[in-house]
Amino acid sequence: MKKRILALVLLVCVLSAALTGCGGGSKEDSPENRKTANELNVGIAQDLDDSLDPHKAVAAGTKEVMFNVFEGLVKPTPEGDLVPAIAETYTISDDHLTYTFHLRQGVKFHNGDTVTAEDVKYSIQRCADATETGVLQVAAFSAVTKLETPDESTVVITLAEPANEFLSYLTCAVLPADYDRQDTAPVGTGPFRFVSRTAQDSIVLERFDDYWGTPAQLSKVTFKIIENADTIMMSLQSGAVDLFAHLTITQAEQLGEGFTVAEGTMNLVQAMYLNNGEKPFDDVRVRQALCYAVDKQGVIDQAFDGYGSPIGSSMYPAFAKYFDPSLTDYYSHDTARAKALLAEAGYPDGFSMTITVPSNYQPHIDTAQVIAQQLKDIGVTAELQLVEWGTWLSDVYAGRQFQSTVIGVDASNMTARALLERFTSTASNDFINYENAEYDALFAQAQASYDDAVQTAIYKQMERNLTENAANVYIQDMADLVAVRKGLEGVRFYPIYVLDLSALRYAG
Amino acid sequence: MKYAAKRLLTLILTMLVVSFLAFAAFSLISGNAAEIMLGTQATPERVAALEHELGLDRPLLVRYGAWLAGFFTGDLGVSYSYRQPVWELIGPKTAVTLWLSLLSFLLIVLVSIPLGVVCARYAGGALDGAHTAFNQFCMAVPSFFTGILLSWLFGIVLHWFTPGAFPGLARFGSAVKYLLFAAVAIAIPRIAMTVRMLRSTILSEMQKDYVRTAISRGNDRSGVLVRHVLKNALVPVVTFLAQTMAEIVAGSIVVEQVFGIPGLGRMLVVSIANRDYPVVQAIVVILAFWVVLSGTAADLINGRIDPRLRLGGET
Numbered sequence: 001m002k003k004r005i006l007a008l009v010l011l012v013c014v015l016s017a018a019l020t021g022c023g024g025g026s027k028e029d030s031p032e033n034r035k036t037a038n039e040l041n042v043g044i045a046q047d048l049d050d051s052l053d054p055h056k057a058v059a060a061g062t063k064e065v066m067f068n069v070f071e072g073l074v075k076p077t078p079e080g081d082l083v084p085a086i087a088e089t090y091t092i093s094d095d096h097l098t099y100t101f102h103l104r105q106g107v108k109f110h111n112g113d114t115v116t117a118e119d120v121k122y123s124i125q126r127c128a129d130a131t132e133t134g135v136l137q138v139a140a141f142s143a144v145t146k147l148e149t150p151d152e153s154t155v156v157i158t159l160a161e162p163a164n165e166f167l168s169y170l171t172c173a174v175l176p177a178d179y180d181r182q183d184t185a186p187v188g189t190g191p192f193r194f195v196s197r198t199a200q201d202s203i204v205l206e207r208f209d210d211y212w213g214t215p216a217q218l219s220k221v222t223f224k225i226i227e228n229a230d231t232i233m234m235s236l237q238s239g240a241v242d243l244f245a246h247l248t249i250t251q252a253e254q255l256g257e258g259f260t261v262a263e264g265t266m267n268l269v270q271a272m273y274l275n276n277g278e279k280p281f282d283d284v285r286v287r288q289a290l291c292y293a294v295d296k297q298g299v300i301d302q303a304f305d306g307y308g309s310p311i312g313s314s315m316y317p318a319f320a321k322y323f324d325p326s327l328t329d330y331y332s333h334d335t336a337r338a339k340a341l342l343a344e345a346g347y348p349d350g351f352s353m354t355i356t357v358p359s360n361y362q363p364h365i366d367t368a369q370v371i372a373q374q375l376k377d378i379g380v381t382a383e384l385q386l387v388e389w390g391t392w393l394s395d396v397y398a399g400r401q402f403q404s405t406v407i408g409v410d411a412s413n414m415t416a417r418a419l420l421e422r423f424t425s426t427a428s429n430d431f432i433n434y435e436n437a438e439y440d441a442l443f444a445q446a447q448a449s450y451d452d453a454v455q456t457a458i459y460k461q462m463e464r465n466l467t468e469n470a471a472n473v474y475i476q477d478m479a480d481l482v483a484v485r486k487g488l489e490g491v492r493f494y495p496i497y498v499l500d501l502s503a504l505r506y507a508g
Numbered sequence: 509m510k511y512a513a514k515r516l517l518t519l520i521l522t523m524l525v526v527s528f529l530a531f532a533a534f535s536l537i538s539g540n541a542a543e544i545m546l547g548t549q550a551t552p553e554r555v556a557a558l559e560h561e562l563g564l565d566r567p568l569l570v571r572y573g574a575w576l577a578g579f580f581t582g583d584l585g586v587s588y589s590y591r592q593p594v595w596e597l598i599g600p601k602t603a604v605t606l607w608l609s610l611l612s613f614l615l616i617v618l619v620s621i622p623l624g625v626v627c628a629r630y631a632g633g634a635l636d637g638a639h640t641a642f643n644q645f646c647m648a649v650p651s652f653f654t655g656i657l658l659s660w661l662f663g664i665v666l667h668w669f670t671p672g673a674f675p676g677l678a679r680f681g682s683a684v685k686y687l688l689f690a691a692v693a694i695a696i697p698r699i700a701m702t703v704r705m706l707r708s709t710i711l712s713e714m715q716k717d718y719v720r721t722a723i724s725r726g727n728d729r730s731g732v733l734v735r736h737v738l739k740n741a742l743v744p745v746v747t748f749l750a751q752t753m754a755e756i757v758a759g760s761i762v763v764e765q766v767f768g769i770p771g772l773g774r775m776l777v778v779s780i781a782n783r784d785y786p787v788v789q790a791i792v793v794i795l796a797f798w799v800v801l802s803g804t805a806a807d808l809i810n811g812r813i814d815p816r817l818r819l820g821g822e823t
Contacts, residue, residue, distance in 0.1 A: 051545075224672065234659045234660065
């Protein structure tokens with residue numbers, strides 16, 4: 001008995017020694033120390049539980065972070081333009097079929113190797129063939145008939161037919177040809193290089209000192225994965241993280257003194273997507289009735305405190321060139337009209353429907369709840385069904401077994417095609433079963449035209465087609481609120497879903 | 509020795525059954541790893557190709573057999589989501605969860621046993637009444653809420669630690685300090701339960717004849733309580749604590765989230781959502797091992813406290 005008591009006393013001593021002795025270590029991770037060391041902690045709500053290979057990564061959250069590590073021949077700017085990156089200059093032949101890229105001299109990969117034309121060829125070929133499992137095929141590359149490297153620093157791409165948007169797809173990451181550990185230890189050419197990933201904990205990036213362009217300001221960035229909403233707030237207030245993107249309105253309002261909130265857009269088409277292949281949504285009148293019944297501004301006011309930009313088709317305002325503001329109010333809130341349309345379609349007393357929502361996206365759940373409330377006014381009883389993300393992907397997205405769902409659809413690159421192609425009847429990702437011959441014809445026409453103005457006009461017609469046929473009940477592009485610790489500057493928003501760290505710096 | 513062999517057999521059987529059940533459960537729920545990995549880029553062809561690469565197109569029993577064979581040769585496989593060896597992923601997390609659980613357990617034992625004795629000694633008094641009410645309250649408040657409260661008070665207001673900045677076990681002192689706050693959140697409701705249990709077993713033990721005899725022979729109440737009654741009253745409590753040990757791991761899942769601690773709990777939840785079987789299997793086996801181990805420890809300790817319990821098992 002005595003021995004045991006002695007052991008306990010010892011243990012307590014050791015513990016308290018550990019607690020008091022090592023409390024104030026010199027390397028404490030605090031905002032002040034990070035500022036001195038020119039380092040930054042960024043909170044993200046989603047782990048990079050994905051392949052880190054940019055040709056395989058699927059999750060928007062992964063691409064958002066790895067944007068800082070990879071570059072293509074060209075890269076996007078915050079304004080939505082494309083500027084040369086690994087390529088220094090390029091020329092397009094008069095027949096719009098031959099693209100010649102002259103590579104920048106001395107661009108280095110993070111492993112120290114110099115980028116050659118071979119690496120560029122390998123990277124494009126890899127995405128065109130997609131024979132390696134997991135590599136996602138870039139459909140636009142199927143038009144490539146020849147891929148030549150006349151010398152070390154020239155790449156010539158020949159297309160079968162003109163494709164106006166082809167250049168946008170060359171943001172496709174350039175990777176070293178003879179490197180096979182991209183999945184877990186990615187190597188690119190971006191302003192930051194990948195250092196480490198600890199599952200469900202953190203991702204560390206460091207400034208790449210041999211970067212060809214304007215070097216990043218910060219020397220090290222640690223992404224901390226924090227899923228719990230309360231913990232996010234706690235981490236910001238305690239000083240564990242300095243920056244957090246995609247906050248909710250409530251969170252942003254709770255932040256208090258030490259932070260500024262930068263407001264951008266999420267660049268998502270948030271809508272109640274309707275299964276056009278299922279009753280009752282196979283009837284255009286029913287879909288239109290829903291569009292009249294749902295008050296988008298009401299949704300934005302009630303669930304998002306007024307933050308968010310209403311939209312009327314599958315295009316968001318940040319794509320200014322393609323966005324048609326006149327579609328936003330095509331269906332002004334009108335319950336009487338909605339009821340009339342329902343009666344005409346044979347549902348004078350309304351009907352019951354299910355809205356399937358992934359349970360891990362609170363903004364979409366909130367939206368669905370407000371919509372359900374609004375639909376009551378026209379006699380439609382909408383029941384929310386919350387499902388796991390995995391189930392959503394399997395049943396709703398891949399299986400198309402659903403009535404309606406609230407979700408945000410993003411664009412994988414800066415083309416209208418990225419948002420509009422999915423609604424052509426043959427698209428494998430046309431999860432709403434939209435089938436419209438006119439729409440398909442317009443899309444084919446858009447692809448065939450290499451005159452930018454003509455193509456843009458056709459894309460706008462396609463957007464109008466989606467609106468007129470009430471393909472979905474379009475709601476908004478959500479506001480992206482970024483909490484930034486005071487003293488930090490350089491947050492930049494893009495028309496696509498990325499978090500650019502290269503311009504972030506401590507002021508003064 | 510026979511006892512040890514029996515225990516080992518139980519351990520292996522439990523792990524086999526649990527791992528198979530986990531394996532089978534996955535085939536019942538919708539969504540598979542390939543679909544989730546491909547996300548919104550999934551097409552039937554891509555899913556089929558990836559399923560084939562991952563070996564998901566094989567029958568359940570074949571897959572389980574392959575996993576089992578790997579397990580016994582020390583190969584836990586590669587995580588589907590992270591494409592990293594499973595042990596490399598969960599090894600460090602197992603250590604973190606182990607320390608968190610040990611700290612919580614230590615807190616429970618160190619606080620609840622003396623407190624239980626004191627409560628029993630002064631049963632019926634004003635202090636006991638107040639404590640019973642407080643105890644009820646502690647049991648009712650969920651750990652995650654206590655966790656948020658503790659983070660706010662000690663982290664934001666008092667700056668004793670930095671919520672969200674777990675230093676990692678490499679800086680052991682700071683790490684233990686950080687974990688201690690989470691351990692308190694896990695321990696509070698369980699301390700309350702243990703105290704209540706110990707109090708009532710001591711009280712019922714105090715009614716027994718040997719206690720009356722001891723007191724009538726002139727021993728003082730407190731002395732009898734500590735020397736004789738406590739030993740007898742501890743047996744059910746030790747069994748209960750062993751269960752608690754197993755529960756702590758479950759309880760740590762939520763608390764790890766609140767404190768941002770990179771332990772097994774978060775990993776398990778996420779891996780289930782991602783249908784990342786190799787990781788889930790490994791964690792499930794670790795947990796099963798943990799549960800059986802706690803049970804064994806309880807049996808051994810009870811054997812020391814009450815030699816009568818040893819007769820059945822040990823020879």
